[in-house]
Amino acid sequence: MATKTIAGISVDVSGEGYMNDPSQWTKEIATEIAKEEGIDLTEKHFELISWIRTKVMSGEALTIRGIGKSGIVDIKEFYQLFPGAPLKKATKISGVPKPASCI
Amino acid sequence: MKKLLILGAGTGGTIMANKMRKVLERDEWDITIVDQFKTHYYQPGFLFIPFGMYKKNDVIKPKSDFFPVGLNVIYSKIDKIEPENNRVLLEEGVVLNYDYLIIATGTRTAPEETPGLKGDLWYKDIFDFYTIEGALALADYFKTWKGGKLVVNIAELPYKCPVAPLEFVFFADAFFTERGLRDKVEITYVTPLPGAFTKPRATKMLGELLKDKNIHIIPDFNIAEVDNVNKKIIDYAGVEVPFDCLVSVPTNMGDPMIERSGMGDELNFVPTDKYTLQSQKAENIFVIGDAANVPTSKAGSVVHFEADILQENLMCAIEGRPFTAKFDGHANCYIETGYGKGTLIDFNYDTEPLAGSFPFPGIGPFGLLKVSRMNHYGKLIFRWIYWHILLKGKEMPIDSEMQMAGKKL
Incomplete structure (x- = not known):
């Protein structure tokens, strides 16, 4: 486990830069990680981030399908908000661990 | 008489019927199993059919061949489970009460979840091999196929038997090589995963095998639609992959009955304790195999390992003891x-x-x-x-x- 200072706060991160402890997350941290990913966060982003955090912290698995049914965005809009690898980027910015793909 | 009810007579349901009939006294316990179909399919064999290695008769037997003596068997569709009333409704108003319920209704392919997948080209140039119909149709197609772009796509996670699509492309490489067509067949493996498999060491080993066999891989691809006119698959990010023959692993979903019962997650899989195999909805309901949402492979080997755990824990529940068996997610x-x-x-x-x-x-x-x-x-x-x-x-x-x-x- 490593620590990293983001937006002036020291947080625990995984080797790939995902936060290990969602409770250390702040909006400022999200803004800074998003910048590293080339994304400027809007209100819509924060609405979805809050939904993701609630879902993950209650122990539920996160899927692209689930996000499409969140009522906040459909899957196409999700890709527009977090271009490229939306699930990876969105979880990183939301301060939650990288979703494990179980098959 | 106490009642144990098993829904689904596939691999999990059949194994549990046999195991529980051995350990529950015949004069104390009724055991009933319900399934809508009379044929048992050896599903691992479907993979071999498109390449002419197995025929239909190699993978089917009557379900009744595998039931123990002293089991009530009902062939019927299931309407829904009413966990609060400890009963299950079948079609045409039949009601089955239970003391304990085992859900073993598995998973099914749901091609209708991807726009265009079940379109004009379905079973013409687009196939699946997770159903007997799809595997047989593809076997016919390959007999006369002259080659072109063969694209194998996994629509969504999780899906049954996670290694099967890899085996499919390995078999295809060998099959078309043996037919002298390999230089005319371009094989592409298109997956939502970041590589050939999930875990690092297996991904590396299997990724290298794909490379050795000249099979292209396109990772991180989440299919949004199939364009039947221009013969290409398109993902949510706009990436397009053209095909001449598309072999799809469609979205997997639990039985629609689970949704009607209000017991499923967004893919109709039943939220289940991953260690005890007890349903999260009711203490007297247990779930085995593909029907459960536990984070391991949907595969026969998993069902087989779970069956030992479930037998032990079900006996604990029946005898009023704390659970003693713990499933570790073992797959082989x-x-x-x-x-x-x-x-x-x-x-x-x-x-x-x-x-x-x-x-x-x-x-x-x-x-x-x-x-x-x-x-x-x-x-x-x-x-x-x-x-x-x-x-x-x-x-x-x-x-x-x-x-x-x-x-x-």
């Missing part, structure tokens, strides 16, 4: 790599597939993450084991709990 998969060879992976919730050797008293050992002729025979022998030992709930010389013996860290 032979992977066909073509040309009469195969490899093997063995893993659980916490341990990724590792290299080394897998002890198997009497037959093995088998090489782990190694390509060998022995592993291919292991897979072929398994069909016999499945029909004669596994479904009947007899003991196998493999532990339900994953063992570290032979594995190299």
Whole structure:
């Protein structure tokens, strides 16, 4: 486990830069990680981030399908908000661990 | 009389019927199993059908061949479960009460979930091989196919038998090579995963195998639609992959009955304790196999290992004791790599597939993450084991709990 200072706060991160402890997350941290990913966060982003955090912290698995049914965005809009690898980027910015793909 | 009810007479339901009939007294316990179909399919065999290695008759037998004496069998569709009333409604108003319920209704392919997948080209240039119909249609198609772009796409996670689409492309490479067509067939493996498989060591080994066999891989692809006119698949990010023949692993979903019962997640899989196999909805409901949302492979080997755990925990529940068995997510998969060879992976919730050797008293050992002729025979022998030992709930010389013996860290 490593620590990293983001937006002036020291947080625990995984080797790939995902936060290990969602409770250390702040909006400022999200803004800074998003910048590293080339994304400027809007209100819509924060609405979805809050939904993701609630879902993950209650122990539920996160899927692209689930996000499409969140009522906040459909899957196409999700890709527009977090271009490229939306699930990876969105979880990183939301301060939650990288979703494990179980098959 | 107390009542144990089992929904679904596939691999999990049949094994549990056999195991529980042995341990529950006939004069105290009624055991009933319900399924809408009378035929049992050996699903691992579907993979072999498109390449002419198995015929339909190699993979079907009557379900009734595998039921124990003293089991009530009902062939009917299931309307829904009413967990609060401890009862299940069948079609046409039949009501079954239960003291304990085992859900073993599995998973099904749902091609209708992807726009255009079940369109004009369905079973013309687009196929699946997870149904008997799809596998047979593809076998016919390959008999006369002259070559072109063969695209294998996994629509969504999770899906049944996670190594099957890899085996499919390995088989396709060998099949078209043997037919002298390989230079006319471009094979592309298109997956939502970041690589050939999930876990690092298996991904590396299988990724290298794909490369050796000149099979292209397009990772991180989440299919949004199939364009039947221009013959291409398109993902949510706008990436397009053209095909002449598309072999799809459609979205997998639990039985619609689970949704009608209000017991499923967004894919109709039943939220289940991953260690005890008890449903999160009711204490007297247990779930086995693909129907459960537990984070391990949807595969026959998993069902087989879960069955030992479920038998023990169900007896704990019946006798009013705390649960003593804990499922570790154990999965064990032979992977066909073509040309009469195969490899093997063995893993659980916490341990990724590792290299080394897998002890198997009497037959093995088998090489782990190694390509060998022995592993291919292991897979072929398994069909016999499945029909004669596994479904009947007899003991196998493999532990339900994953063992570290032979594995190299």
